[in-house]
Amino acid sequence: MILDPKRLFPAESKARSIAAKLYETVRNLPIISPHGHTDPRWFAENEPFANPTALLIQPDHYIFRMLYSQGISLESLGISPLHGTAASVDPKEVWRIFAKNYYLFRGTPTRLWLDYSLENQFGLTKRLSSENADEYYEVIAKKLQTAEFRPRSLYEQFNIEVLSTTDSPLDTLEYHKATRESGWRGRILPTFRPDSLVDADYIGFLDNIQKLGQITGEDIGTWKGYLNALRNRRAFFKSMGATATDQGHPTALTADLDPNAAASLYTRILSGRSVPEEQELFRAQMLTEMAGMSVEDGLTMQLHPGSVRNHNRQLYERFGRDKGADIPSPTEYVRALQPLLNRYGNDQRLTFILFTLDETTFSRELAPLAGHYPALKLGPPWWFHDSPEGMMRFREQATETAGFYNTVGFNDDTRALLSIPSRHDVARRIDCAFLARLVSEHRLDEEEAFEVIQDLTVNLVRKAYKL
Amino acid sequence: MILDPKRLFPAESKARSIAAKLYETVRNLPIISPHGHTDPRWFAENEPFANPTALLIQPDHYIFRMLYSQGISLESLGISPLHGTAASVDPKEVWRIFAKNYYLFRGTPTRLWLDYSLENQFGLTKRLSSENADEYYEVIAKKLQTAEFRPRSLYEQFNIEVLSTTDSPLDTLEYHKATRESGWRGRILPTFRPDSLVDADYIGFLDNIQKLGQITGEDIGTWKGYLNALRNRRAFFKSMGATATDQGHPTALTADLDPNAAASLYTRILSGRSVPEEQELFRAQMLTEMAGMSVEDGLTMQLHPGSVRNHNRQLYERFGRDKGADIPSPTEYVRALQPLLNRYGNDQRLTFILFTLDETTFSRELAPLAGHYPALKLGPPWWFHDSPEGMMRFREQATETAGFYNTVGFNDDTRALLSIPSRHDVARRIDCAFLARLVSEHRLDEEEAFEVIQDLTVNLVRKAYKL
Amino acid sequence: MILDPKRLFPAESKARSIAAKLYETVRNLPIISPHGHTDPRWFAENEPFANPTALLIQPDHYIFRMLYSQGISLESLGISPLHGTAASVDPKEVWRIFAKNYYLFRGTPTRLWLDYSLENQFGLTKRLSSENADEYYEVIAKKLQTAEFRPRSLYEQFNIEVLSTTDSPLDTLEYHKATRESGWRGRILPTFRPDSLVDADYIGFLDNIQKLGQITGEDIGTWKGYLNALRNRRAFFKSMGATATDQGHPTALTADLDPNAAASLYTRILSGRSVPEEQELFRAQMLTEMAGMSVEDGLTMQLHPGSVRNHNRQLYERFGRDKGADIPSPTEYVRALQPLLNRYGNDQRLTFILFTLDETTFSRELAPLAGHYPALKLGPPWWFHDSPEGMMRFREQATETAGFYNTVGFNDDTRALLSIPSRHDVARRIDCAFLARLVSEHRLDEEEAFEVIQDLTVNLVRKAYKL
DSSP: OOOOTTTTSOSSHHHHHHHHHHHHTTTTSOEEEOSOOOOHHHHHHOOOOOOHHHHHTTTOHHHHHHHHHTTOOTGGGTOOOSSSOOOOOOHHHHHHHHHHTGGGGTTSHHHHHHHHIIIIIHOOOSOOOTTTHHHHHHHHHHHHTSGGGSHHHHHHHTTEEEEEOOBOTTOOOHHHHHHHHTTOOOOEEOOBOTHHHHOTTSTTHHHHHHHHHHHHOOOTTSHHHHHHHHHHHHHHHHHTTOOBBOBOOSSOOOOOOOHHHHHHHHHHHHTTOOOHHHHHHHHHHHHHHHHHHHHHHOOBEEEOOOEETTOOHHHHHHHOSOSSOOEEOOOOOTTTTHHHHHHHTTOTTOOEEEOOSOTHHIIIIIHHHHTTOTTEEEOOOOGGGOSHHHHHHHHHHHHHHHOSTTBOOOOOOOSOGGGHHHHHHHHHHHHHHHHHHHHHTTSSOHHHHHHHHHIIIIIHHHHHTTO | OOOOTTTTSOSSHHHHHHHHHHHHTTTTSOEEEOSOOOOHHHHHHOOOOOOHHHHHTTTOHHHHHHHHHTTOOTGGGTOOOSSSOOOOOOHHHHHHHHHHTGGGGTTSHHHHHHHHIIIIIHOOOSOOOTTTHHHHHHHHHHHHTSGGGSHHHHHHHTTEEEEEOOBOTTOOOHHHHHHHHTTOOOOEEOOBOTHHHHOTTSTTHHHHHHHHHHHHOOOTTSHHHHHHHHHHHHHHHHHTTOOBBOBOOSSOOOOOOOHHHHHHHHHHHHHTOOOHHHHHHHHHHHHHHHHHHHHHHOOBEEEOOOEETTOOHHHHHHHOSOSSOOEEOOOOOTTTSHHHHHHHTTOTTOOEEEOOSOTHHIIIIIHHHHTTOTTEEEOOOOGGGOSHHHHHHHHHHHHHHHOSTTBOOOOOOOSOGGGHHHHHHHHHHHHHHHHHHHHHTTSSOHHHHHHHHHIIIIIHHHHHHTO | OOOOTTTTSOSSHHHHHHHHHHHHTTTTSOEEEOSOOOOHHHHHHOOOOOOHHHHHTTTOHHHHHHHHHTTOOTGGGTOOOSSSOOOOOOHHHHHHHHHHTGGGGTTSHHHHHHHHIIIIIHOOOSOOOTTTHHHHHHHHHHHHTSGGGSHHHHHHHTTEEEEEOOBOTTOOOHHHHHHHHTTOOOOEEOOBOTHHHHOTTSTTHHHHHHHHHHHHOOOTTSHHHHHHHHHHHHHHHHHTTOOBBOBOOSSOOOOOOOHHHHHHHHHHHHHTOOOHHHHHHHHHHHHHHHHHHHHHHOOBEEEOOOEETTOOHHHHHHHOSOSSOOEEOOOOOTTTTHHHHHHHTTOTTOOEEEOOSOTHHIIIIIHHHHTTOTTEEEOOOOGGGOSHHHHHHHHHHHHHHHOSTTBOOOOOOOSOGGGHHHHHHHHHHHHHHHHHHHHHTTSSOHHHHHHHHHIIIIIHHHHHTTO
């Protein structure tokens, strides 16, 4: 057995026993996944996954960034370059490389997620190693061809109640549509992610704007038409089940320009000759515009700022984006968000969820802001901090000022379908561990902890994302 | 019973038992409160408090910021807007709202403070809830009318040895005077807080300067006269028992201009046409001037930088300042303090206590500075960080570089009189918990820990504040 | 006995017992010290140390900064001013001051290091105090005159396998040469530290460049000649056993100018009329040049940025540098390192080890960078953070993203020879404590922990520093 039933609980026996009791009451609750990156096509077509490597390794930037850091080339992992002939790599060989280097993941969440899959999903109860790599590959490959491992069956087995994807406003949502019309009971919801239409630095930005005009019939040559086109697509997403939007900006900067200034800025942006400062101001203005539209249409708004994308230029030029080279950087929220919050922060029709890659902001900025503004809520620890230590630091640093009730439960934020149960399990266990410490230090009554753990696991997420 | 006798001690039994032994030796020591915001009038007039809501809820921004964040309006809590007719709200109804929402405070220090008051001060031994809200209100209201709950009696019951208030240099200190002359043994000391006279961005700044001139008879039209006027008021405060000053600046910036440049800057400031950069420079210069005066008159100097005040414009325009919308922001100390420290940092006549809202500075900047400059000391965790986790992080992050002996004990920093015993109790317990961990990890001998806990509780504060 | 055999292990009994088992397997492993500041002359001449004060107190800025912060003058500690008559102070009197104030070091690593020396090296088993100060001084002074306490004997007794010093490129390395030629088996390796030749703000910079030209015979009047001169000295250092370089810059800024621009910048720098921005750019460019030379010659590259040197001007003018007044400041890495990393970050011939004084960068910037770039590794906690809490925070904040295998073991970074065994012992114990927690929380298998602790103690450092 790789997994201990009391993993992640505190070592101290009294706290551990409280954590275990709390966990028993939430371990079997449904998974509500309001923010993630799975492919909607999986659920529409319900085809089997190709092979263990294609499912577990090649799409997971947590895995290949670590292997790459130790000198293992992306080519050898079968990641195709953007141009030229794709590397022809035997997926089994990639699996062997991974198994041989599995020790690199000691102490990381990737290790927790994968051990969970191996044991709970594939019944493999020894740690992955060079010795068992081939055997494990075969076992997994065989299972992937069975009906139980098709996407919809996994969704059901995992006890998922709802699963949100992340989608461009230009997307036709055809796979969402097909899934809805198929009669299958799973809820796969789109999320409105307008980065490619509000960030003039995005590749293909001007083309995207043109397409937006074509799709919506609005005159995107004008500021008003552009906003209406976005409104139009939000309405479409909402009609397809969306309950939230998401934006991933370099900074948290917001602006509240008067309409004429905004219109002029839009004209500059549309001219294709805008400078970075104008692009930053435009993104800032668009956050406030999106907040305004959320007040109108009720879509919950999410902001994920602070990542320096594609830091490794050579890698980016050769392999493109999302190859493990996005690096967090210091992020300021207090002054940056003031324009938006002065406009909409007191409006209870808005639910605005903030995320961060800069943990120093939890106690200094985010908890004080979320502990005051009615519209603001704190998202769970994100990306690099979606880990036992990261989750614990979040609770320790945010709870005393924001409380539990200005947080919104857990996001798995993943494209790795098989890791979803494990990620939620880790989050539940860490929340139980944190609550167990509060109880054992007599900072919270035990009966209250049982209520709180329910709220953290299902109630707060349902409320924040209107699910 | 709401309160466990071993609350806040480590869960692990050996460390817990050491913490409990340490705590026994300090739990009954007098409370020394060198920095707070209680109303001196209370002790001068010794009138009963109006009602539970007016005492416990309406003045406490920790409470109403949390309620506000969850969509409860300030009007419904009986907070009066600045203009127009005040809301007429039944204090009992406000109490019910609070009781109903008491779960929001789970995991926050507010909960610890209030539970302590309920049980220890009012004998109410079940958690506040909608069910017992009316009964509790009545019990508390009745007690507030008794002699034991008058301000002076509370001071005595709480075993307070000295309690400092915070006062404008323009204040006549009439209530301090009345208290002193009343023959009552309590020590209520004023603290010299010159923000309204050194910060040109302060509402009424120029009027304040005029008043300063009238009160002191100095020619505030000149830089020299202005400084002398401040000197004059410091002397008056000192004659009334003050041992310290306090300044609350947006940043920690200091300057050391030559006297002519400083005089010119003062002229600009006095003209009412200064720009923000000049105002920032003037505040910076005035920190160094105040340090110089502290060298002269021996008043301990405190600096509380880094709060972005009145972040929520709508709320500020409607209700004014101190409504829970002050938000911390990143604060730099190393370069900011260099001018002042180069002038006075090596002067042992100066005691200069630094506070922060940016916890990242503890290990990076403040502990290294305080572990070097003779004039510098580290204030306890402030405001949002005046909490079990915040206090523990402070000790963990500052002690290894600054030691215990460059710290100055605890500040309750509160206007909530009833919370004073609880706040000091929390601080004592967390210090015991920290020391118990050091002892149980053999990083400190047990006999030393007993000395240190005495120092942290009473000796260091007496020394730093000359009490 | 001052030292408990289980010191620094977790209080909780199960984790403690795991930590103790892990520790047993590494406690007697050799010390590999790839980065430090001991004096190579000691090992060349092998003369006895003068007296306890000269060995233990006067060279240790951790000690005198704490004493100074409490109002004890450097003069009274026998530290000589730069100019004027040196203070004549009885070393025994200095020792008494230290003993009397030993309580100031409670909770600091200095206390751990000194207790270790007292008990393990001098057999003194009671805590230092005013009472035993004179006796202890005599015992230590007597031992220092014995053969066992000569530098080479200490090196052997401490089971040091290799010890690196830090040396100017202008150094003749005569002591290293003498040691090598003496036939003694100790390995004392130089480290190439070019700050005085790449930082135009360094005192004597232009003279240093001239000397570099004289020593190497290269034409330092040209950019190419200057680079060749540095190459030449690197080769000399390498021939003398060096395996690494080190740079200590104010920031982590790097640049990658085209050769013409770099040559022009060098001309400006050489003119002696460069402004601070040019000097910063030159340091930035020289980091990239040094990385390029490391790709050529295989010397491991180290960068220690972020210290504001000589913060206390009065002290600096009177006593010079390294007097405890260097203060960390916020340090940005992500954008700062991009030029260098875009040039060499994917090159596996480069090993580039990053250090920080800004702990907020561990989880936000450094672990994500080191968990991606093949050339990057994370150095251990440095300077103020080379302490039990600091080391634990490092593991907690870096491991989940960078893993263990992008770290490089421990650096003692000290000029205090006697503290070397204690510093390594503290590091080993904290690593055991961290691993024990992972094991007891079932985040790592126990058998794996035994492998990891070997790697952290000896294997990773040998690999990173090519020892």
